[in-house]
Amino acid sequence: xxxxxxxxxxxxxxxxxxxxxxxxxxxxxxxxxxxxxxxxxxxxxxxxxxxxxxxxxxxxxxxxxxxxxxxxxxxxxxxxxxxxxxxxxxxxxxxxxxxxxxxxxxxxxxxxxxxxxxxxxxxxxxxxxxxxxxxxxxxxxxxxxxxxxxxxxxxxxxxxxxxxxxxxxxxxxxxxxxxxxxxxxxxxxxxxxxxxxxxxxxxxxxxxxxxxxxxxxxxxxxxxxxxxxxxxxxxxxxxxxxxxxxxxxxxxxxxxxxxxxxxxxxxxxxxxxxxxxxxxxxxxxxxxxxxxxxxxxxxxxxxxxxxxxxxxxxxxxxxxxxxxxxxxxxxxxxxxxxxxxxxxxxxxxxxxxxxxxxxxxxxxxxxxxxxxxxxxxxxxxxxxxxxxxxxxxxxxxxxxxxxxxxxxxxxxxxxxxxxxxxxxxxxxxxxxxxxxxxxxxxxxxxxxxxxxxxxx
Numbered sequence: 001x002x003x004x005x006x007x008x009x010x011x012x013x014x015x016x017x018x019x020x021x022x023x024x025x026x027x028x029x030x031x032x033x034x035x036x037x038x039x040x041x042x043x044x045x046x047x048x049x050x051x052x053x054x055x056x057x058x059x060x061x062x063x064x065x066x067x068x069x070x071x072x073x074x075x076x077x078x079x080x081x082x083x084x085x086x087x088x089x090x091x092x093x094x095x096x097x098x099x100x101x102x103x104x105x106x107x108x109x110x111x112x113x114x115x116x117x118x119x120x121x122x123x124x125x126x127x128x129x130x131x132x133x134x135x136x137x138x139x140x141x142x143x144x145x146x147x148x149x150x151x152x153x154x155x156x157x158x159x160x161x162x163x164x165x166x167x168x169x170x171x172x173x174x175x176x177x178x179x180x181x182x183x184x185x186x187x188x189x190x191x192x193x194x195x196x197x198x199x200x201x202x203x204x205x206x207x208x209x210x211x212x213x214x215x216x217x218x219x220x221x222x223x224x225x226x227x228x229x230x231x232x233x234x235x236x237x238x239x240x241x242x243x244x245x246x247x248x249x250x251x252x253x254x255x256x257x258x259x260x261x262x263x264x265x266x267x268x269x270x271x272x273x274x275x276x277x278x279x280x281x282x283x284x285x286x287x288x289x290x291x292x293x294x295x296x297x298x299x300x301x302x303x304x305x306x307x308x309x310x311x312x313x314x315x316x317x318x319x320x321x322x323x324x325x326x327x328x329x330x331x332x333x334x335x336x337x338x339x340x341x342x343x344x345x346x347x348x349x350x351x352x353x354x355x356x357x358x359x360x361x362x363x364x365x366x367x368x369x370x371x372x373x374x375x376x377x378x379x380x381x382x383x384x385x386x387x388x389x390x391x392x393x394x395x396x397x398x399x400x401x402x403x404x405x406x407x408x409x410x411x412x413x414x415x416x417x418x419x420x421x422x423x424x425x426x427x428x429x430x431x432x433x434x435x436x437x438x439x440x441x442x443x444x445x446x447x448x449x450x451x452x453x454x455x456x
Contacts, residue, residue: 136304220371
């Protein structure tokens, strides 16, 4: 295929219906999130905390026998009209959908507009389900699931073999700029006579920093009812982006032993349920142990630990001496260090919320403050709690906050941007227009290799 491209100002925010694009060609991804996990049977021995050349996800947690030792921290609509298909779902999903929903300040339907959650989300699954455990993190990096798959061997991310397969996996996970404004997850870049393909929008966890992209803050956990919450997780290396799971907390924790029983925090979480969606894949997230065969999910929680690659301190600037808590374990680990491991639930909740307020109270990112308080108030400051787990259909709320509202198909023609920090809500994106293979490009259109695009 030969493709000549030029700026197409008339088709901003629209895919060119005449473009011929090979979705498997020219995908360049270099994901930057972070990871660090340990063998549950040996919590003090941290395994590979993340490949600094090509990190994949991130994490946070503590050794319950010694809170100073980290055990893990693992961690489609028209963009200008969020109501255009904000409730659409390329495959069947659970949960009521209001066809004329009330929109919140983020342009999404409010949580209440989705109606009552299905009863299956809070049913007792303890008799039949396997057990696993949570760690926690919030590194703010571009999610692993925001990147297109790099090869046919990549089974974790969205299927790019066809547009139908791409949408069936809910496409790519949304990402946002430093101001929490959603931007494309991938763009058309490096267009030349010899090569044509997509580039993932670059992560703030790489060299781009402020110019790059971050986790959208509305992926922070949210309470649905007294006993049900929604959230996002980093799964194990054999997980799949866009899958959802029902977690039923059982009042125990990962490294529990006879002389190290569950604390008040774990017991307070018992019987609560979460529906979580995989938006990250932590290549070092533990796959399980004989007692917890379902393995580990690294729950995305603001204040849960910035992990190995840390874009959060780029997004929320607090100065070099600000206390972000343990890199692997976050605010709870810091509170354990201050209060000891046998403090009361209320003492931990108060300590964590004080740290939440100091970090996010004036940051202008209210979802981070909400999610951080959620960890103390709903999740009961539980450290590495265990649960029963089963796969379920995704609630529409999680789908809507996962799916890119720009990259609604593989046939995307957004022009590459090197600095996303100046992009504001409602700004119009430049696009590139391509000729079909066999059609003649403008005369002398390929004479300058750097001008594979005829700029109008």
